Amino acid sequence: MTSWMKASAAAFAIGFGAMLSPPAEAQNAPDTQISGTISVWTWPNNDRTFAALLPTFNKAYPNIKVEVQGFPAAKMAYLNNLQRGMLGGSGPDVAMMEINMMALLRDRPQWEDLRQAPYNAGEFISNFAPFTVANVTLPDGKIVALPKHTGPGGLFYRRDIFKEAGLPTDPEEVTKLLSDWNAFIDVGKKVAKPNERWMLANGEEIVRAMMAQKGVSNFDAEGNLQFDNPVFHDALEIVKKAADAGLISPFVAWSPEWQGAFGKGQIATVMYGNWFGGLLKRAYATADAGKWGVALAPASEGGSRSFNSGGDYIGILKTSKNKEAAWAFVKWLVTDGESLKQQYQSDDLYPAFTPAGSSDWINYRDPYYDGQNVNEIFAPVQAQLIPSTLNQLDSAATLALQTAIDNVVKGVATVDEALAQAKAEVKAKM
Template sequence: MKTVLKGLAAMALAGAISLPALAQDAPDTSISGTINVLTWPNNDRTFQALLPAFNAAYPNITVNIQGIPQANNAYLNAVQRAMLAGGGTDVAMIEIGMMALLRDKPQWVDLAQAPYNAGEFINDFAGFTVANVTLPDGKISALPKHTGPGGMFYRSDIFGEAGLPTDPTEVSALFADWNTFLEEGNKLAVPNERWLIGNGEEIVRAYIAQKGVSYFNADGQLQLDDPAFREALELVKTAGEAGLISPFTAWSPEWQGAFQRGQLATVLYGNWFGGLLKRAYATDQSGKWAVTQAPGVDGKRSFNSGGDYIGILEGSQNKEAAWAFVKWLVTNDESLKQQYQNDDLYPAYTPAGTADWINFEDPYYAGENVNTIFAPVQAEMTPFTLNALDNNVYTALGTAINNVARGVQSVDDALAAIKAEVEAQM
């Protein structure tokens, strides 16, 4: 299995090598002015930390950063207000879940046009991200910033105590499919003290992505009747009945604290979750965590978990400075390096995949180079078809998953409830 993993990583990295790296243009230090950038916490902190490097290249551009929380659609509403205002905001971030709602709005500058000419290098970004920002008429609404190649984070010390292998390649071989994940996961759980996984959503969202199923197809038809949703919820039902899913609500203080207390043996999210482990949830557990492929279905183990984009609003009064910031942010080596090493943000810009700063022995993971896991995921995963109602399905599905995991709703009733709720909003 070790040979297979190394082979996959080599192919993914070779693919990145074959792409021409965008030449780092000499910055035009004559560009000046002030721009206002709209983003969310903690990405506002990330941007603020990058400003010294950006201003070393563009000393005459002042960047003001505003972070709006994403909860309760606060950030989405802020972006929409900025669009209607026609001025005041120059640059705005777009989370992947908002792309279908926002990308075709006329208030975005077309980055395919001169003087931006993003079409000349857009294919240096991960293919699915290019599709997400390119409209049928060729307009490029934004540039891809980061993706969320997914894997399984796990506590290697807990695995060892349970008599399971600890090496990532051996864990990958053992946890190759979802049924085995649950069967072997029983050895990691301790009733009312420790659980295999934090919540059922991690299982469902990885599973349907591996099956290549989106909430809607390209024609806008709801896909909840696809067998993948039932199969995923059946896995959650089995895991819940076996006591493998924690009682904590995802992202709640109790759930976050469970990592520090060593109560969760595995986590299934995008690579960005490593930043939360290192800097918030498990700060004193360096060397105890490792990363491997997620359990899979039909031999497919790759899935995406997140991603973001950044664009310029037509109302900007300083598009030249805004473009300098956007292009530097998503393609500049120093920018991408700092974002990866400080916040575990995986670059959508594929030439970065061969850089030394993304391929290193990470002491937090006991010297593992986790890019050998994430690079193949980004190269191989099936893209998610975006739809403006995705967030509606996401919310309804999350409620149903929790109900199934806790045994208060059958799989049939859960699927019926999701479908009824979403169809009422269509």
């Protein structure tokens, strides 16, 4: 374990010890007499995750029927359907909120206040990661949802490709090798093959990681656009270096071609939250068990290697016809040990519920990663990450920034030109 990881792990252990107050309310025995049918709205692949969890849930609550509906995340279909349902009073009993939707959705009056009886979430909300608690708590104290999972980020890499290039494959050695972003580019030149294999899937991964490492969001707490912050210019310059060296794939992120590239061995590394491992295992690279490893992302100036990438939340709508059953499902989903274990080991979903960090199941040697305990990466990352500032125009800013990244990668705009255009696009919507 590197010195950074050891120091971070020590801080993580101290912080966890302070947060492990007994979650008495969360651990109450289930009331098997609660009955009825509830609807839950989410998106792929959460719909599959929930479906797989239901047999375990029904052992605790045999008389509750859960109907799960997943709306595609593409083109904001889920968000649009949920907003229409909330406004028209035809929404579900229970709904998910992805972190990028939080600023748009959390202030809506249609959410139940989980602080109030009979929920009383205030009695155990401190058992969730502090930044997730801040995301679900309004200025007046209302708790609109419970945190489900977080997205501590890392660098997923192909051990076999690194070995072929004559590079180390052990996670600790890869972490040392990719010490900073310039080192990442130097290593990428040894890995990439023109029109055949690339070091990185998309330049957006570099920008998002560098922003998070510096604690810079699209907007500051006062709602000011931050595209003039030096981190955006610096990150796009790294993207340009990587693109000029032929390290970035030509595939559009999340497109079928992009997804297929992982299973074909065309992508050597990818930087997202720990949840990306679930996509590799069950969708993108199902035949590649043992070929992947996880290391820390390259460090930005100042030494930070932590970044958050994703996370989601789950709440109850006031229009729910069976709030008792809805609450039983929500609380069980995000605090029950068996639920969290299954989500982590089957779908690589990192629990926001901090007492889970002391469980044996979160520190297991995963065969998909050649027996690596990837929590040795993700736990210190979560302990050191800087929370992002959420804004209702985050989606617009993200789209504008992605266009800027693509234009730099394609060489149709300089870094300054791309940022100026992105800034103008977002300013026009403010």
